[in-house]
Amino acid sequence: MAIFSSLGFARVLVLPSPRTALVSGCSYSIKMCASSASPSESKKTVWVWTTNRQVMTAAVERGWSTFLFGSKDLGKDWSSTARINPLFIDGLEIFDEKKQKIAVISEVSSPGELELIQPDNVEVENIVIDFRGGWQVIPAENIVAAFQGCRGTVLAVSTNSTEAQVFLEALEQGLDGIILKVEDMDDIIKLKDYFDRRNEAKSQLMLTKATVSKVEVVGMGDRVCVDLCSMMRPGEGLLVGSYARGMFLVHSECLETNYIASRPFRVNAGPVHAYVAVPGGRTNYLSELQSGREVIVVDQNGLWRTAIVGRVKIESRPLILLEAKENGGDDTYSIFLQNAETVALITPEKGSSGRTAIPVTSLKVGDEVLVRKQGGARHTGIEIQEFIVEK
Template sequence: MSSSPQTALWVDATTLTPGETPDALAYLRSSAASYLVVRHDQLAEWQPIDRLKTALLVGAGDESLAEQIATDERIHMVIARTPADLPVARALAGQRGVGARCEIVDGDTMNEAADLSGEVDVVLAVFADETNIPLELLLAKAQSTRTDVVKQLLNTAEAHTVAGVLESGPAGLMVSAEHLSAVDLVTQVVKEHGQIRKDLVELEVLRAEPIGMGHRGCIDTTTLFGEDEGMIIGSTSSGGILVCAEVHYLPYMKLRPFRVNAGAVHSYVFGAEDTAYISDLEAGERAHAVAADGTFREVGIGRIKTEVRPLRLIEARHGDVTVNVILQDDWHVRVMGGDGKPKNLTDVTPGSTLLGLVTEPGRHVGIKVSEHIDEH
């Protein structure tokens, strides 16, 4: 399972009146928007910037604009007002990308939009209802094609749900420039669902030994982990080791691909920004799955399962930073080797290499603080 790609924020300015256009476009220059959809008559008000691409909405009757559009370097893509306007959009686009705006109100219009998969670069999907079932169908049809699906939000409350549809969500979310406050709200959602990558490092194991009984917690999530995924777990804020999810062969029991056997209950669970104690996590909270390439993706917590088990201490070093993790002492617990392949915990010995995260130490309630904190 791969991590979610970055979701683009689109802004539809085509509903603005001439009087509203200048101020709105000026605001959008400093926003986090990636694409701006405009009418041709609004281009006179638009001074482009490199990071914000411009998509021009066209339809029947705009054929006379061909010469102007052909020489306007501000236009990155041409969008048909309806699927029926695609011939016009293609004729005006030249070598630029082509898309279509699709209003989806029933099965027929749903099929019409789905049939554009592989035929256009982007489908701007405008759904009449809040249900995500039609969006799921459209995403399924578009996957493995060149077509990106962008969902126009009916309201900002939809953003969190829509961004996670079919794991990766649509390629973009679109809001109306009539409601500029929504741009900032949806920007935060886009950020949360975007791809976060950190540099994992190779750690040399210094100690690997049983330390007796203790309470360990399994973190059961509301997602399924990939074969190269787990969570970063450690005893100190200086970092931790990538502990694999239960997705690898077990001879005596079924796999639990939603679970990380995360170790002693005092341990930190490292997220993209903050940390949490295993014992503090509760159903409904959020944590991060981590892949061997350092990609972090947000996951939901379903429960924490705590039991008394024999424990094993693994201590490892990268440069002058030492980290440790205390895990259930059993071979079926896996940690990620320095080569990116899972290792049975009982096969880890001094000199082995593991994959982990090294951070600047010092945290208070899970947040990095600038003070001296000694942990050992």
């Protein structure tokens, strides 16, 4: 399989027989296809390439212990102070401590060099791609397409955390990993924060049943519609509440109605003063959201993912005050929402109609809804331990 491009835009071409790649005078065979495992199912690989001991320390503290060295002396020195997995670069090849070749480096600065990368042979477990040209995104996407369903690891050299994200998100599933070649520990911190925000597939929030105790029409207020750059499915929404200690799961407008088209990217979330859950266990006021910020989308089972805010609309609309008490507890939580049929709260279980949410216009005392309990005291959206009374 070869990859070629015109003006940097790459396409995939299937060849009938394997070849040996030749890059910068170095001949090698690149392993690959034979496994049915999906690349998106495996954990992303991170190797760190640095000569800065602070970067090494920051990486080890965040769980990354594989380092690339051009000097065996430096690798030996660092191995004596921290438990790391040292790898050594020799030309366009990478060896471990036992001098076994475990990877090859392909320097790609032209379409012709990109053509030579192919997943047909089986001599090395890893291929490292060092993109030297101006194009990165399209060639990376074609590498992902070419190597999908193949065993082994394809990594790209990244010189900062932002560049790393490009490679990790190419064609959604991304490359298998990256080599972060940096001398600034801030890039280590930013990359770890990125992984923490994106680790939603295995993350689950504890949601609690609460019983509606009050439904009251209260008048006009400035409410916020949050339009995301992602689609939401039935049963998904945003965590919003008047108090951070108890936030309601407000459903998206993905459900069909007789009066208005479905808008699966939108949550009519509540008034400007309300809290909304964002990544990192933090909250923002709805009034603080703007294009480019991130929120967490949560489903009926507590599974969550991050989403980017595309647009925020603030308009004056009639509001309803809803209060609910935790089942089996004394805590009362409240939320204001627009008085409209398209605004709904997510319920613990599907109703007889198969719907997972109840419109606020149909809510009545005694109905059950889902809330997220958490610490109430906040400073700039961060939970803190202090005495606080909210009412």
